[in-house]
Amino acid sequence: MSVETTLFDPDGRRLYLTPEERTAFRAAALEAPRQVRTFCTVLHDTGCRISEALALTPRRIDLNGQAIHDRLSQGHGGHECGQDQ
Numbered sequence: 507m508s509v510e511t512t513l514f515d516p517d518g519r520r521l522y523l524t525p526e527e528r529t530a531f532r533a534a535a536l537e538a539p540r541q542v543r544t545f546c547t548v549l550h551d552t553g554c555r556i557s558e559a560l561a562l563t564p565r566r567i568d569l570n571g572q573a574i575h576d577r578l579s580q581g582h583g584g585h586e587c588g589q590d591q
Contacts, residue, residue: 548574 515521523531528550535546548559552574566575 513520513522532550535543535550538546545559548554562574568575
């Protein structure tokens with residue numbers, strides 16, 4: 507079975523950034539103040555939703571393991587995301 511990825515939902519709303527937009531987002535984030543830069547880096551590097559990033563607490567961040575443990579989403583136990591995945 508083939509899974510087709512589309513840039514727009516059935517109502518014509520954008521779903522994802524293009525590679526060029528992701529590069530521009532990352533470049534702009536690196537020039538922003540520390541809190542904005544950190545927030546944008548989490549979004550960029552993990553692919554988490556904005557609501558997931560806003561709900562993060564220090565307990566969910568594993569600096570040694572370079573992972574963010576997210577148990578809020580997916581309705582069935584959550585998921586984990588990190589730079590090594």
